[in-house]
Amino acid sequence: MTASRSHAIRPIPQSPDGLRHLANLSTLGAEDIEDELARFSRRCEAGTLLVHDGDQANRIMVVLSGWCFAAKCLEDGEHQIIDFLVPGDILALAGGDGATAGAAVEAVTDATVALVPAHAWSEMLKSHPKLEEVVDRIFAASHARSSERVLRLGKGSAETRIAYALIELSLRLKAVEQSSGLVYHLPLTQRHIGDFTGLSSVHVCRTLRRLERHEIVDVSDHIDVRILDLEALAGIAQADLDLLEREIMPAPL
Amino acid sequence: MTASRSHAIRPIPQSPDGLRHLANLSTLGAEDIEDELARFSRRCEAGTLLVHDGDQANRIMVVLSGWCFAAKCLEDGEHQIIDFLVPGDILALAGGDGATAGAAVEAVTDATVALVPAHAWSEMLKSHPKLEEVVDRIFAASHARSSERVLRLGKGSAETRIAYALIELSLRLKAVEQSSGLVYHLPLTQRHIGDFTGLSSVHVCRTLRRLERHEIVDVSDHIDVRILDLEALAGIAQADLDLLEREIMPAPL
DNA sequence: CGACCTTTTGAAACGATTCAATACTGGTGG
DNA sequence: CCACCAGTATTGAATCGTTTCAAAAGGTCG
Numbered sequence A, B: 001m002t003a004s005r006s007h008a009i010r011p012i013p014q015s016p017d018g019l020r021h022l023a024n025l026s027t028l029g030a031e032d033i034e035d036e037l038a039r040f041s042r043r044c045e046a047g048t049l050l051v052h053d054g055d056q057a058n059r060i061m062v063v064l065s066g067w068c069f070a071a072k073c074l075e076d077g078e079h080q081i082i083d084f085l086v087p088g089d090i091l092a093l094a095g096g097d098g099a100t101a102g103a104a105v106e107a108v109t110d111a112t113v114a115l116v117p118a119h120a121w122s123e124m125l126k127s128h129p130k131l132e133e134v135v136d137r138i139f140a141a142s143h144a145r146s147s148e149r150v151l152r153l154g155k156g157s158a159e160t161r162i163a164y165a166l167i168e169l170s171l172r173l174k175a176v177e178q179s180s181g182l183v184y185h186l187p188l189t190q191r192h193i194g195d196f197t198g199l200s201s202v203h204v205c206r207t208l209r210r211l212e213r214h215e216i217v218d219v220s221d222h223i224d225v226r227i228l229d230l231e232a233l234a235g236i237a238q239a240d241l242d243l244l245e246r247e248i249m250p251a252p253l
Numbered sequence C: 001c002g003a004c005c006t007t008t009t010g011a012a013a014c015g016a017t018t019c020a021a022t023a024c025t026g027g028t029g030g
Numbered sequence D: 001c002c003a004c005c006a007g008t009a010t011t012g013a014a015t016c017g018t019t020t021c022a023a024a025a026g027g028t029c030g
Helices: A018-026 A030-038 A118-127 A129-155 A158-175 A190-197 A201-213 A230-237 A241-248 B018-026 B030-038 B118-127 B129-155 B158-175 B190-197 B201-213 B230-237 B241-248
Strands: A041-044 A049-051 A059-065 A068-073 A079-085 A090-092 A104-107 A111-117 A183-185 A217-220 A224-227 B041-044 B049-051 B059-065 B068-073 B079-085 B090-092 B104-107 B111-117 B183-185 B217-220 B224-227
Touching: A018 A030, A018 A059, A018 A129, A030 A111, A030 A118, A059 A118, A068 A190, A068 B129, A079 A129, A079 A190, A079 B129, A090 A129, A111 A118, A118 A129, A129 A158, A129 A241, A129 B068, A129 B079, A129 B129, A158 A183, A158 A190, A158 A201, A158 A224, A158 A230, A158 A241, A190 A201, A201 A217, B018 B030, B018 B059, B018 B129, B030 B111, B030 B118, B059 B118, B068 B190, B079 B129, B079 B190, B090 B129, B111 B118, B118 B129, B129 B158, B129 B241, B158 B183, B158 B190, B158 B201, B158 B224, B158 B230, B158 B241, B190 B201, B201 B217
Parallel strands: none
Antiparallel strands: A041 A111, A049 A104, A059 A090, A059 A111, A068 A079, A068 A104, A183 A224, A217 A224, B041 B111, B049 B104, B059 B090, B059 B111, B068 B079, B068 B104, B183 B224, B217 B224
């Protein structure tokens, strides 16, 4: 939640972007949805706090480029990253009252996001039924992802949590062509990973070092990930890769 | 995930039911949705495993009476309750591929649930726009609930997690008239609460005892909860009650 | 009654956190 | 250009919270 510029974080490539990914998933042309989203688009710098937890914001957020995260914090100041948002991800900000935001959203890198008011959003879905189907799948995937993480937060060791996070991010980045599957860059610090996995940044460091010593991954330099032994990593994450992908990744129509 | 009959769990009242709750939220008459759901309804006994994780099940589940939970387990056998489902709750089973269930669902008490195929479900929503709005809110509330739990799973102490769980359940049961707000019954064992909060059942026991010693709650007898000091409990849960309710509870239209 | 599950409590062990010190990185200003 | 600075990474040592193991008591069902 620090708004400070992270001078250690390397920018990530801005294209191919979220719009193209949505178009690919929905078998629509990018131009079909571009105009509508463009009206509500906004560029922002790394570190910008886009939405506060508890804000009145009955909007749907679409990430067009860059990385963001949704986070919540306890009154004692600890905070937890609920989910990362990469290009193509969609987040409904409002909670059960249809108005109050259920989490804060912050840009990790420079990013472009569309914050679409709920009524405009439902108009848009009505005029593009394919888009609506894809959005349903994206929400279903997001829900399944959340379940996987809850499982590991509740019952997994530090190794399991981190191995799972590396696998989840690998799958998600592969979908938006920011990962070859085994090699990718995360524009994150170890502190981000700690806030995501519910661990202290110190223990994230130790755990990553241990995975490196066992030659399972190679993580260096803010943060380039190279998965050396996917089988072993999936074993530590206690994940079945095929099943996982079907559950947590939105499939094209 | 044990299918064994829990002979210690007292039944809970079956009415007012989930159907009425949905009707109340949506300003529809119960009869408007009853017929459509009735076609897919099914009674089941406590302990029944309704859905397996990874099943092919592109269905939406509506809880009409009784309690269920959604759970996932790690390969080492540990399992985590992702969410409880009380009457009126709705769960989309399919994950991102629109087919594979993202969690198992088990009945805690005897229960009635409707398992509606996705196409029938979307027909139903189309013919009842009010219902669609309410369903959106129910999903938004469920997502916000999940975020609150992730926060506490990641960064909260055992006391915080359990205090939060007691408050969350109190709010949810109040909505379906199974709680006066401060006094309610949970058809659960301490093991369930442990699986829900990511704690061992032994530590659930210790933590509940400690809360009792401080005269914050009274928990006894499988499991009757009486909140004695709501302010203190909310403090331990690190929750703002008003904000919490707006975020995690579906509001009527 | 016996069988089984749940709750309770104590003691030991373990995993993660915290504290602390040092080194590394990239950006800033003299 | 170099010195400095703030944020980040790394490692060790001590501490703390939770788990695990174990044993006993209570409840419920057949």
